[in-house]
Amino acid sequence: MTMLQVVRAVAAQLGIAPGRCRHCLERQAETSLGLCNHCAGAFAPRTGGYCSRCGEVFALADEPPRLCSACLHRPPPFSATFLYGVYDGALQETIIQYKYHGRHSVERLLQGLLLQAYAGGRTRLAGPWPAHDCVVPMPLHPGRLRERGFNQSLELARPLAAAHRIPLLAQGLARSRATAPQAGFSRVQRQENVRDAFTVPRSALLAGQRVLLVDDVMTTGATAAAAAWACLQAGAARVDCCVLARA
Numbered sequence: 001m002t003m004l005q006v007v008r009a010v011a012a013q014l015g016i017a018p019g020r021c022r023h024c025l026e027r028q029a030e031t032s033l034g035l036c037n038h039c040a041g042a043f044a045p046r047t048g049g050y051c052s053r054c055g056e057v058f059a060l061a062d063e064p065p066r067l068c069s070a071c072l073h074r075p076p077p078f079s080a081t082f083l084y085g086v087y088d089g090a091l092q093e094t095i096i097q098y099k100y101h102g103r104h105s106v107e108r109l110l111q112g113l114l115l116q117a118y119a120g121g122r123t124r125l126a127g128p129w130p131a132h133d134c135v136v137p138m139p140l141h142p143g144r145l146r147e148r149g150f151n152q153s154l155e156l157a158r159p160l161a162a163a164h165r166i167p168l169l170a171q172g173l174a175r176s177r178a179t180a181p182q183a184g185f186s187r188v189q190r191q192e193n194v195r196d197a198f199t200v201p202r203s204a205l206l207a208g209q210r211v212l213l214v215d216d217v218m219t220t221g222a223t224a225a226a227a228a229w230a231c232l233q234a235g236a237a238r239v240d241c242c243v244l245a246r247a
């Protein structure tokens with residue numbers, strides 16, 4: 001490797017390689033998300049076939065979003081879900097690298113995807129859309145925050161809140177207790193696991209507010225439902241969710 005190649009490789013790893021694809025770091029970025037044309041295909045957004053309320057993917061991608069049968073009968077406490085894609089493939093890998101392997105060079109890519117999730121959702125889901133009054137990131141339990149060093153939901157939410165000039169309430173929600181990882185639990189177990197897991201430290205901040213709750217991944221919606229419920233109990237007028245990926 002020449003010195004120039006070494007400098008380029010290090011810069012790319014740090015996410016400071018101008019003009020390079022934010023995913024492969026090799027080819028030139030060619031899309032508005034900062035991806036090369038090759039990688040852009042792996043990050044195509046999900047534009048349909050999911051529930052407009054809970055985000056569950058239940059139909060073909062070319063069908064417009066509509067309510068799933070669960071939401072028709074027992075709707076969750078949040079009113080809509082904006083999502084970028086399904087939690088698999090390149091999107092899943094990138095989120096895992098960011099959260100668990102400290103690959104911060106993909107942060108801008110994921111932040112860009114979240115911006116598109118919000119913009120795309122507002123166009124696709126039946127409106128008219130209220131303006132959101134505040135953005136609230138899904139909190140991590142303090143123990144997990146110490147372990148990871150950052151709250152991915154908060155970092156993802158920053159540019160979204162800034163772009164739409166919506167106040168970001170980093171401490172809008174708090175975890176009142178640690179919860180076991182949801183993987184492997186049944187639907188009922190998941191609901192039990194997260195019941196009363198959230199508190200609103202200053203309820204006056206959420207009173208009457210239309211809240212946009214931001215998380216990286218929504219699995220069954222049980223965690224989002226518990227968080228939304230805490231916001232509504234604190235007086236929020238409405239809660240919508242915005243996530244990168246829906247499992």
Ligand SMILES: [Zn+2]
Nearest residue numbers: 021024036039
């Ligand atoms: Zn690429």
Ligand SMILES: [Zn+2]
Nearest residue numbers: 051054068071
């Ligand atoms: Zn649904």
